[in-house]
Amino acid sequence: MTTVAKFDIKYTQYIDQDGKPTSKKLPKLAKDIDTLKTLYRSMLRIRTLDTKAYALQRTGKMGTYPAALGQEAIGVGFGSALNKEDVLVPYYRGQAAMVEHGVTMEEVLLYWGGDERGSDYQHAKEDFPIAVPIATQCLHAAGVAKAMQLKGEKRCVATEIGEGGTSEGDFYEAINVAGIWKLPVVFFINNNQWAISVPSEIQTACETYAQKAIAAGIEAVQVDGNDIVAVREAAEKAYEKARKGGGATLIECISLRLCDHTTADDASRYRPEGELDEGWKAEPILRLRKYLESMGEWDDEQEEALKAELAKEVQEAVDNYLNTAPDKPEAMFDYLYSELPARTMEQRQYAIDKANNKGAK
Amino acid sequence: MSAITLIEAVNKAMAYEMENDQTVVALGEDVGANGGVFRATDGLQKKFGPDRVIDTPLAESMIAGVSIGMAAQGIKPVAEIQFMGFIFPAFDQIVCHMARMRHRTRGRITLPMVIRAPYGGGIHAPEHHSESTEALFAHIPGLKVVIPSNPSRAYGLMLAAIRDPDPVIFLEPKRVYRIVKHEVEDNGEEYPIGCCFVDREGTDITLISWGAMLHETHQAAEKLAAEGISAEVIDVATVSPLDIDTILESVEKTGRAMIVQEAPKAGSLGSEIAAEIAEKAVMSLLAPIGRVSGYDTVMPYYRLEKQYMPTVDRVLEEARKIMEYK
Structure with a gap:
């Protein structure tokens, strides 16, 4: 017997949960205080948004919402590393990357507030809307990447998926084709340990999710998803490789969901006792704060000022969302086709009349 | 001008448009060197190269999902699903994304793309190669579902x-x-989507059909003519969105309506057409609406295929029954 192929999975962490460097060879980003402060602000902004959205749901002003508490470093890390002309194909808990790439917080709130206009992005014009059916977005990302390749463009695509989503066929089909066609796409697995109530031991027999890339013939990377330096560094490298024609990468980012799956979930039914206490010690925002503090670059005063500024920024988005009146009833019809079929025109008029209470005798 | 078959018409139309529009690409399983298992893409890879006639791995959801991504970026995919019976892994992508993207993004992202699939029975194929499940797609808002019945329509549509x-x-x-075979001029002239075609004019009864069943329907109309019954034959062609006006106009003229389809009867396109006629033209009807269809059974394996498929005789029998109604 001979060994015909051999593989290993490398894990990267630069800053540990106490905010201390774990390696002497740190990437440039670890010394780039301005960028780190920008990333810190972005992470805190998303947490502020998530917290606010949760409160809105609890007070009846918002539908079901999937917060991403504890996972801010993943979306902010890889979202901020994208160029404007790159394309993001998000998953449903993808607000961190979406906002980094130009989707407004108001649009995020509109979407989860039950309004399609939330996916009519005013800035991130080419980014995909949220795909709710799990893993389906991976194929769209591969398709966008294929189009870029056919057009000879030097752009790339980023897409995100939960670790549970990697059990879906569409995920495997997407990484498989991305490998065969050497597509400029980067798949990020947001491994937050929980697929609603299902933990990893029920999701996979693999030691890592990253190793699924091996069967697709693409590069496998695993990083500490609570270390934004590690996430962003891995993302930058993978994007650069993709843009240069080097093909796809799968990056598993290990984190922990510090909230319920959505506002409709109650994680106390399945989460082991003590997990949250440990999780809050390892979360990414606190970690970066400790790191910045250890270098004398952050203090309580700056923290309070930033929090006040972000509260105001998020509140503005919330006000805009709440002040947006529901769309007209004909909006149900007006975007179905380039031209509404004649027989559906009748229903459109009926819906308008009903909404205006005409003919209601 | 040359006489070509329906499959050749599909091939010629794709070739014409790929020549005409550099953004059009064909993709699917075996569409490249092999030219498709039915030869729909025969010669296209040779002519346009492997970047525009793309052999894919064997994964139908991928074919649909990747096409969606490409279409969003200005490439126009013409994707082949080898047999309609294998379209179901792609059903999620088709129903949840392809049909909805324009609506979901308020028109920001649109998907000009085609998914082609051979469908229907009658070729003695294995299981899952013979079903007629067009109604599943016709039911989905946001999709257009087109079924050509002959070479000319196939080219233009x-x-x-x-x-x-x-x-x-x-x-x-x-x-x-x-x-x-039809004489079809390869001139890039299209047939409109969203229109029924009145194939044969008549005054006594309207026979409504689409796809392969048009052939039995036409034969029946011919025989009815010999019996002194003047049948109007409508090729629905676009089963969604349905051009119900053309059908109603005909039924109002003839006073009798009959639908001929290969698909099972219950919850079918025939049900929808019958309901529309009943809602909007019932006062014109001289007899109950008739339906000749496949049975509400699983499509049988091919030893019983002939027993399943509607025949000219079944069409004739139903038409006579309608004509004799008092």
Whole structure:
């Protein structure tokens, strides 16, 4: 017997949960205080948004919402590393990357507030809307990447998926084709340990999710998803490789969901006792704060000022969302086709009349 | 001008539009060197190269999902699903994304793309190669579902499907891929999507059909004429969105309506057409609406296929019954 192929999975962490460097060879980003402060602000902004959205749901002003508490470093890390002309194909808990790439917080709130206009992005014009059916977005990302390749463009695509989503066929089909066609796409697995109530031991027999890339013939990377330096560094490298024609990468980012799956979930039914206490010690925002503090670059005063500024920024988005009146009833019809079929025109008029209470005798 | 079959018409229309529009690409399983298992893409890879006629791995959801991504970026995919019976892994992508993207993004992202699939029975194929499940797609808002019945329509409707700004499911009745030839000029002229075609004018009864069943319907109309019954024959062609006005106009003229379809009866397109006639033209009817269809059974394996498929005799029998109604 001979060994015909051999593989290993490398894990990267630069800053540990106490905010201390774990390696002497740190990437440039670890010394780039301005960028780190920008990333810190972005992470805190998303947490502020998530917290606010949760409160809105609890007070009846918002539908079901999937917060991403504890996972801010993943979306902010890889979202901020994208160029404007790159394309993001998000998953449903993808607000961190979406906002980094130009989707407004108001649009995020509109979407989860039950309004399609939330996916009519005013800035991130080419980014995909949220795909709710799990893993389906991976194929769209591969398709966008294929189009870029056919057009000879030097752009790339980023897409995100939960670790549970990697059990879906569409995920495997997407990484498989991305490998065969050497597509400029980067798949990020947001491994937050929980697929609603299902933990990893029920999701996979693999030691890592990253190793699924091996069967697709693409590069496998695993990083500490609570270390934004590690996430962003891995993302930058993978994007650069993709843009240069080097093909796809799968990056598993290990984190922990510090909230319920959505506002409709109650994680106390399945989460082991003590997990949250440990999780809050390892979360990414606190970690970066400790790191910045250890270098004398952050203090309580700056923290309070930033929090006040972000509260105001998020509140503005919330006000805009709440002040947006529901769309007209004909909006149900007006975007179905380039031209509404004649027989559906009748229903459109009926819906308008009903909404205006005409003919209601 | 040359006489070509339905499958050749599909091929010619794709070639014409790929020549005409550099953004059109064909993709699917075995579409490249092999030219498709039915030869729909025969010679296209040689002519346009492997970047525009793309052999994919064996994964139907991938074919649909990747096409969606490409279409969003200005490439116009014409994707082949090898047999309609294998379209179900792609059903999620078609129903949840392809049909909805324009609506979901308020028109920001549109998907001009075509998914083609051979469909229907009558070629003695294995299980899952013979079903007629067009109603599953016709039920989904946001999709257009087109079924050509002959070579001319296949050429013109395929061109229209590729040029359409919305996603189109293009179902090719494989039983009639090669049974007739039409003189078709390869001039890039399309047939409109969203229109029924009155194939034969008549005054006594309206026979409504689509796809391969048009052939039995036409034969029946011919025989009815010999019996002194003047049948109008309508090729529905676009099963969604349905051009119900043309059908109603005909039924109001003839006073009798009959639908001929290969698909099972319950919850079918025939049900929808019958309901529309009942809602909007019941006062014109001189007899109950008739339906000749496949049975509400699983499509049998091919030893019983003939017993399942509607025949000219079944069409005639139902038509006479309607004519005799008092």
